[in-house]
Amino acid sequence: MSDLRRTSTRAGAPSPSEWSENSSPSEERTQRRRLWRRRVLWGLAAVLVIVRLVTLDGWLRPVRVASSSMAPFLLNRHYALRCEDCFAPLTADAATHRVGSLVTCFNCGYRRNRVLPQHARPGDRVWIDTLPMWWRAPRRWEVVALRTRNGRYVTKRVLALPGETLALVDGDVWIDGKIARKSYAEFCQQRLLVHDSDYRPSFQGSPERWHAVPPRAWERWGGAWRSMEGQRGTDREAWLEYHHLSSFSDARPPRDREEEMPVYDVVGYNGDRARAPLHAVPDLVLEGELRWSADAIWMLRLRLQAVTWVARVDVSAGRVTVTENGKRLAERPWNVPVSGKRYRRVEWGMWDRRLVLLVDGRTIASCNVSIASPAGGISRPVAIGCRKGTLLVGRCRLFRDVYYFGPAGDASRWEAPSPLATLFLAGDNQPASIDSRFRRDDLGSARLLGRVIRPIGGWR
Ligand SMILES: [Zn+2]
Secondary structure: OHHHHHHHOOOOOOOHHHOOOOOOHHHHHHHHHHHHHHHHHHHHHHHHHHHHHHHOOOOEEEEEOOOHHHOOOOOOOEEEEEOOOOOOEEEEEOOOOOOOOEEOOOOOOOOOEEOOHHHEEOOOEEEEEOOHHHOOOOOOOOEEEEEOOOOOEEEEEEEEOOOOOEEEEOEEEEEOOEEOOOOHHHHHHHOEEEEEOOOOOOOOOOOOOEEEEOOOOEEEEOOEEEEOHHHHOOOOOEEEEEOOEOOOOOOOOOOOOOOEOOOEOOOHHHOOOOOOOOOEOOOEEEEEEEEEOOOOEEEEEEEEOOEEEEEEEEOOOOEEEEEEOOEEEEEEEOOOOOOOOOOEEEEEEEEOOEEEEEEOOEEEEEEEOOOOOOOOOOOOOEEEEEEEOOEEEEEEEEEEOOOEOOOOOOOOEEEOOOOOOOOEEEOOOOOOOOOOOOOHHHHHOOEEEEEEEOOOOOOO
16 A cells, blocks of 8 residues: 555655645646746846846947947948959948949059949947956056047047156157057057968969069979978078068059058058058068978068068077077077978067067067167068978968057157146057047047957957
C-alpha cells in the first residue's frame, strides 16, 4: 500500500491537499501560466525603462554625427564608393559632393569616379558615454561630446586642458613648451591612410608608386615583391622605394596624377576644395607585411629633406641599428623569430618627433629626434631595402599623422592665447573643422557631456 502511494505522488510535487480546495489541476495550470506571463511582461517593461534611462537621458546617449570635422574617424552623411581604377574604398562628404560629382581617388589619383544615388550613406551612429566625466577630467587626445548653448551636439578631440599653454608647431601639438606625444594606440586612432599597395590601378598606363632601385633588384612574386640582390650575392643594397604622386586636382590646370610631390595634408573626404594652404606632412609611418630569411640583412628608410634615418636589421646577428645621416642613434637586440611562411607586420616611421620601429604592434626601437623645421617635404619619403638573404614584401600601407595648424593656416607656428581658461578642442579633419582655433568662447561655454564611443560592430 505504502509502496503504491509513493509511486503515485512524485517526489517534491505538492500533494493534492496543498492546492486550493476548489480548483481543478487544469485551472492550476492556467493560473501558473498567467503568473508567468505577468512576470515576463513586468520584466520586459523594466528592461525598456532601464534602456530608456541609460541610452536617452542617462549614461549612454546615441547620436548621429552631423559634421565632417572629425573625419575620417567619425563620418557625417557621406557617399561610399570604390575607385574605378584601383578599387580602393573611397568616402566623400555629402556636404561638398552631390550625385554626379566626381571624386578623386586618394590612392591612385584617378579623377573620374562618379557619385551615384546608391552610394549615399547616413552619418555614423556613436554613443556619448557620460559616466567617466562624473569623476575625472577629460584627457588629451580623447574624443568628447559637448552641447553648445543653441542645443547642438559637437564632437571634438581634446588637445589641451585648462591652465596649459598650447602651441601648434609644424603640425605637432606643444604643451607648456614641450611636444605632446601620442601613444601608439592614440596614433592608430588618428592616422590617415595615404596609400595602400593592395589596391593597384588596373587601367593600362596608370602610374606605379613602388619602384625597384636599381631596376630589376626586386621582382614580383605572387602578390608580393622579392629582393633579388641577396640571391645574386652582389652585396649591394636593393631598395624598393615609394614615390608619392599627386592625388588631388586642387590647381588650375589640374595636376597630372603622375606628378611627384610630398605627402600633403589633403583629406580626400573633403573633395578638392582645401580651405587652408596645404602643408607637407613630416609624420609618416610605413606599415608593411614582411618575411625574411634567417641570413637576411634588411633595411627600412625614412627621409625628410636633408635627414635620412635607416633601421638596419641583421637577422643572424640578432641586432637592429638605427642611424641618422649615417650616425648611430640606437642599437637594440632583434629577437623576432624568423617567421617561416608567416608575414610579420612591421611599422616604421615617425610621429610627434619620435622615430619608431614596431613588429606586430610591439615596439622594437624608438628614439626621440630633434629636427629643424621640416617644412617642404620630399616625394620619396620611405623605402624598404635588402642587402643579404631574402626579403619578401607584401601589402604596404603608408599612413600620416593629423597635421595641426592655426586659424590663419599658413603659419608654421601658432600659439593659443595663454594660459587656456577652458578645454582646447580640435577636429581631426583640420582643413574643414571649425573648432577652438576659431570659436573658443562658444566651445568654452558648451556643456561637456562625456566621451564618444563607437558601438562595436556597426558604427558605420
Ligand atoms: Zn584609385
